[in-house]
Amino acid sequence: MSNSPPTPPQNVPSGITEKLTDQSPNVLRDIARYADELAEHREREAQLAEQDEQDEDVEAEADDLPDDVPDKATITVKEINDHRYYYWQWREGETIKSKYKAPVDSDE
Structure with a gap:
């Protein structure tokens, strides 16, 4: 261990580092514990x-659901003949069901 004090990190404001240098080891440990808890x-x-x-976002999406689409449905993108479309998709037993939503914008 070096006899010279440690160099404070560059992102710590100088006012804080000046106040810390005046504190006892016990207070510094308490401050370190507090700072760690505050960060968490x-x-x-x-x-x-x-x-x-x-x-x-999920709630807003769920508000958008058509009457015949269950709440558990998710939005999927399907490509058909070089065009992309949004579909609602969900599972009913062993079957996956889909319902058309809208075309995908060309800039996405």
């Missing part, structure tokens, strides 16, 4: 927000 908390919040966004 923010990562969880970001994951939950992303999941909520995905759930909203």
